Amino acid sequence: MKKIEEKLKHYIERLKQATQPLDPADWRIKKLDIDFVRAVSRIIETRPGINSGQSKYIAEKALAVAAGLDMSAEQTEDVFYAG
Numbered sequence: 001m002k003k004i005e006e007k008l009k010h011y012i013e014r015l016k017q018a019t020q021p022l023d024p025a026d027w028r029i030k031k032l033d034i035d036f037v038r039a040v041s042r043i044i045e046t047r048p049g050i051n052s053g054q055s056k057y058i059a060e061k062a063l064a065v066a067a068g069l070d071m072s073a074e075q076t077e078d079v080f081y082a083g
């Protein structure tokens with residue numbers, strides 16, 4: 001059993017080392033997603049009948065609901081973007 005655990009730890013460590021260079025790329029992709037959502041939000045707010053800042057207001061309310069439901073950080077982020 002210990003041999004399997006040692007092998008597993010070894011493979012996990014190798015996986016961490018192999019994926020470490022991906023972390024900065026992941027952050028850049030996430031930033032692009034955030035920028036895209038903000039741009040779409042601004043476009044939506046240019047439509048007649050939509051108040052300026054309404055998208056932000058809805059997103060903030062969505063965060064409050066997510067916090068009230070004790071959602072994970074990843075789920076909360078998804079709710080924020082959906083809002």
